[in-house]
Amino acid sequence: MMAERLAPPPRRIKLLVGVFEQETGLLAAARAAREQNLPVYDAYTPYAVHGLDAAMGLPRTRLPTVCFFCGLAGLAAALAFQLWTATSNWPMNVGGKPFHSLPALVPVSFETAVLLASLATVLAFFLRARLWPGRSPVSLANGVTDDRFVLALGPAVTFDPRAGEVLRQHGAVEIREIEAAP
Amino acid sequence: METRPSELAVAPVEAGGHPPEWALSPHPPLVDGEKSLHQVTEDVVSPLERFPGPAWYAGFLLSAAAFLLGVILVTHEIWTGIGTWGLNTTVGWGWDITNFVFWIGIGHAGTLISAILFLFRQRWRTAVNRAAEAMTLFAVMCAGVFPLIHMGRPWLAYWVFPYPNHRGPLWVNFRSPLLWDVFAISTYFLVSATFWYLGLLPDLASVRDRCKPGLRRTIFQLASLGWSGSGRTWARYETVYLLLAGLATPLVFSVHTIVSFDFATSIVPGWHTTIFPPYFVCGAIFSGLAMVLTLMIVARKVMRFEAYITTRHLDALSRLVLLTSCIVTLAYLTEFFMAWYSANPYERFAFLNRAAGPYGWAFAIMIACNVAVPQLLWFRGIRTSPALLFPISILINLGMWFERFVIITTSLHRDYLPSSWSLYAPTYVEVGTFVGSFGLFFTCFFLFCRFVPMIAASEIKGVLHDGRTPGPAAPPH
């Protein structure tokens, strides 16, 4: 419900950030915040924490769909191109074989499908996750890429006393208010 | 704490729910020494922040020198002609394609470990997958060089790509296995590189965050694409990683299948065999794992990664090596059986000549190294001893190189018309070029050790106990 499908956040938003030393604390805090209808802005972890997506209530990503259709497109394009060159654009008698010798077209079609699927999926991921060279990382607390787990609640929770309570209750070692650029 | 290493290989299968893995696992930790999360970052990243030791410099310079030798010889070869090699009218491929298949084979273990073991939830792969993937990339680079330089006119190599041109309708031959190779290998390289880079992103961010502002930080800033460890990104990241693993797995099989088509679809006796695809894929994994073993045994010692790449890892790799060795042995036997059973005189002679002809010595090396030596791995004592595994892994690599040499040379040098039979021996140019390819491989590997986190720290962290002590209010899920 707090999905990124909503309108982009305002230029600078105020977040309440809790820093944890354990993933368990982070997970529990995230779940508790959602139970109390507190908006979870994001979490930042040094590794992929299992169950975090569920705890944050993230929807399923549609990247597999991208992957499937791009693969299909690659397959179709490669097949069509090979058939076009071999039968219509430049039909040549090669080794006495028929122009449309389908089994010979399998390897290239397969490889093209895999290539297109992989590259398109990764590209879609980069775009969707807003990752590209030159982009500076969201930095709410030090050590997120080392050993800290950060839960950011917001927007518009800094005046809600429940927010600080949730963080504190689940073992946040540090709680801060931060103005962040999204 | 001493446990049966075999238990390592089988991690708990995660059921529908998400119980934290550590909570259920009765198995020993994947990392020795009760490391903390920070300790892992420190261990993995700090080698990049120090000046390397003399061993690194010595190794790097040696590799670079070998690489330079290769560059000089390849330049000589391109300048003067393929005739600087020992090939002839009958044996059109020799060390060039042998090396190509050898390196492609080496390049298979990385993706196997990354993708296939990932899909099989073999969590022990985390300690070795980064290096194995890097090895894949470098091996594929080495492999890619050989088809390029083996061309008579390598400056026209781009003609193998089907691009619109002004020569009238002029396309490539989609029936040629060499063209399939072009697609398979370039796809494999691109997908492997993407996969590797994707896995590298969180660690690059770790390095970035430890840097002081400056050039180094700017470089890592650019390379890490602004990674911030966001939970939303992690969720998508895991999906993409899984998708790529799913795509890379058939890709691994397809690449060596297609490489084997270079031979299997031809009509040369000894090449024209339907068993080649599985046989080649297994051989590739066999040799690739042996190379991973070689590198890991050295790296864990030099980089002091014994806590991460434990003897249990070596044991698990050795088991895979033993398995693939047995499959390869079966393939050898099948080939000989089929040659006899087919009653095809050309096929029969090709195999008789392979074992007892002028290159019988190469065949003997191949059998000794690929069939006999790996049988030592039935013993756990050998599997867990780096000092013993190291020579074995080297011998397997040697044997697998000879396998390709035997397949290529013995099949070509005596085929249908006895009038055309001839022998083949490499010249110093070919030998030097092969040495140069090792130079390229190790130069890249040394640079990799120096500039990129060699162990997937973010994945290691995910399998540690640290960070998972139950918090005050951890509600069951």
Add this chain to the structure above:
Amino acid sequence: MNRYPEFKKDMKTLETEDARDGIRRRQFLEILASSFTAMSLSGCGFRPPKEKIIPYLEQPEDVLPGVAQGYASTCGCCPAACGMLVKCRDGRPIKLEGNPQHPLSHGGLCARGHAGLLDLYDSERLRGPLAHGLPSSWPLVDAEILRQLAGIREQNGPIRILSRTVTSPTLRQAIAEFSRVFPTTRHVTSDPVSSSAILEAHRRTHGERALPGYRFERAKVIVSFDADFLGTWISPVEFTRGWAQGRRLGLERSTVSWHVQCEARQSLTGGNADLRIPIRPSDLLAAVLDLGSRVARRLRFESGEKLLASGEPSAIPPETLDRIAERLVDHLGRSLVVSGSNDLDVQLAVNFINHLLNNYGNTLDLSQPSLQQEGNDEAWDALVSDMEEAKVSALILLDANPAYEHPRREAFRRGLAKVRLTLSLAPRKDETASLVGFVCPDHHFLESWGDAHPHLGVYSTAQPAVAPLFNTRAATESLLTWSGIPSTAYDFLRKYWRENLFPRQKRWEDFEAFWDNALHEGVTLIEEERLKPAAFNLQAMADLRPIRPPVAAGELELVVHPGIPLGDGRQANNPWLQELPDPITKVTWGNVASLSAASARSLGVVEGRIVEIAAGDRAVRLPVHIQPGMPPNVVAIALGYGRWAAGKIAANEPIRKMLPIERESPGGEDLYPFLGTPSVRITPTGQMAALAKTQTYDYQAPPGNGRPRPLAREATPEQAVPEAGPQPPGHSEDPAEGPALWPAHEYPGHRWAMAIDLNACTGCSACVVACQAENNIPVVGKAEIRKKRDMHWIRIDRYYSGSESNPEENPSVSFQPLLCQHCENAPCETVCPVLATLHSSEGLNMQVYNRCVGTRYCANNCPYKTRRFNWFDYAHNDLLQNLALNPDVTVRTRGIMEKCSFCAQRIAEAKARARSEGRRVVDGEVQPACVQSCPSAALVFGDIRDPRSRVARAATSGRAYALLSEVGTKPSITYLARVRDRGV
């Protein structure tokens, strides 16, 4: 300049080679100078001769730039004087072919004849006259020679002209004119490989010193004692034609001639025989006498039997000889016994056998004898002793090189020093020319007017196809100048023909018409007075000397013979010939000591071991070659190699060093000092030399499992009859005849195909050189051949029957010409990634050179291994030799694959001609170079879709098979199995 864009590059190559090979500056300048000469020639030098010459096929007004013209001429490579067509493009000869209208050679031309073209463009020919070794000018040289000749005439000093056989009647006339002016002149004829004994034997038996015309086509039984008549003996093209005609199996013919060869070495002719009997040279006379006495006994001619009975047991089993005698007697007047021996006794005995068999007048023609070998050994011996005794004042060497090509050359050299005036007309500073006072270089035969008289009644003309490249002068002209009859060779030739030949014919009233016709046709038949040999003189047989004692113990009998590639060595500086593999040994670039396996074992040597061959104080070192089919205790070595003054190629200097670490070893040794030596000592040395062979495995059966592969197939006469029988041999187990996996492609127009009759192919290798000339195939040099990188598009595979495990048996030899098979399902095409090799709609497997990137996959996948790769930029840096390149065919760069194209350029030319004339291409109109060259017409080319074409009919023969058809390639080439009648 811009006609040779590679000029710049060549200069660069020269410079780099300069540094690499350590060429000295002077040498470099020489090369530079020669290149500039070539350049200036290319700019203005190439022009037709001044005199009127007649194109063979087209009228002069039709001459178009870029369109080739053929001029009828005569081959000057050896005295056989085959008829020849010179193909010229833009004023320069680019290809030699046989003249189909020639009554002797019938359109055939041997390998050496084909290679004669390259001799024209030999940059090591002399560029002008030499006086005392230094370049001079014609007026100066002539003045000095005339001054000296005048002095000699005053003192009545004997003058000698020494030459090989002169077939040109005009040149003989010029010699006569010279002799008239200088009456003390005598003309001595000596051939390097002499047939003097045959002429002498006929003088004794028939009263005429003449060489009979051999009519192999009429012979049903041929027995040859060491006569390599298909390879090197007298007139091989003519004999091959005749022999093949007698063996041609057609739909209507089922019997062929039966050919027995008794010989000491394994010769090409022996390889083609139905029955080959290895005998040692010392056994030869006994065998001939034995056979003769058996023939006489069967004919109940007791006095003859007595004459021939030697009492010595012969080396051939009596039952074998009896069968041969039986067959001979069964074919009285239709048999032929020949011997290549230069031993008078042998030749006398052979004459007697032929006389007994009534062959004179039937298969042997003494009334219209051959004039192709006239050398007289006695005259030569007399000349040398005269010279040694200082009884010769002037010696004119007219086409002779005795300082090299004679066993007694040391005596000749000693004598030469005592001759006041020595002059040579050699075209190069050869071994003799470098010893004489004056060299007045003759033209190459493609530059000069001339004629030939090979058989009585047969006259052929030689037209120059190009103006002389260098400042040379025709021999006729030189002789005439010195005789004080200033005349050009052209005028003198016409004068001779007007005065001597024109009156003897009736067809033409006008000399000009007669002359034009003679030039146009290239050959003219003139009624001449026949020779009337006397009745057989039995008395001559009484002189038969007893048989020589056998060879001393510990020595091996020596056979020194002219080889197929170089013959007697006069063309040794020809790279095409040096690289032509000997059809039997398959060795290139040098000669070898051929030994039987038993002899090698007793000497303790293996193939490649260098041995010292010594007799008296003469010794040479040669590598050993193990030759199956050799009798024990015999060593056979080819002549013609080891020339030290013929040029860089003959000396086998590296054509181009490809690798800095590679070294060439000198190729071949000179065996002339041993010619006639009966036996030699052989001592192994510690050295080895890898032989530069193009084929290293000799058997159709692979080692180990021993079952021969059905490659060069053979049939017995019974199997081959009927020719179009219901059960063709070899076709039964052909899986290619099964159902196809996919529909075949259509061939709407022509579909080119070839048939190769193995029964006619002798392996003479003319096609190999013809193809090389037509298709600009580079020469790669000894080191490259040793690596098995020969570039020939057509090769002759030679197999011995039996298996490797038994090299001591006398095998039968099979020859199989192998070129691209133009498979319908070509395996090479499928694997090329860039579509550089494709199938044309006319069934050709095409190689697109400029698309090829050089993966060599096609060559790996070719089961016939007919594809050739350009491993280097093979030397085309002799700019003069580049003028022999065929402009219709691309010169390939390095890094690409090449192969036989079925002479696509000739197909295109024929199609264009047919289209412009509004007709279809007729059968036989397209002749690839190999087909055109074949002296035995073993190769047939045409459109297989036309059921009446010769190739289509050949494909229906019962002997037809496709090579490796079980692979499913469906080749366009049909082989016809060889029929061999072992008979005994």
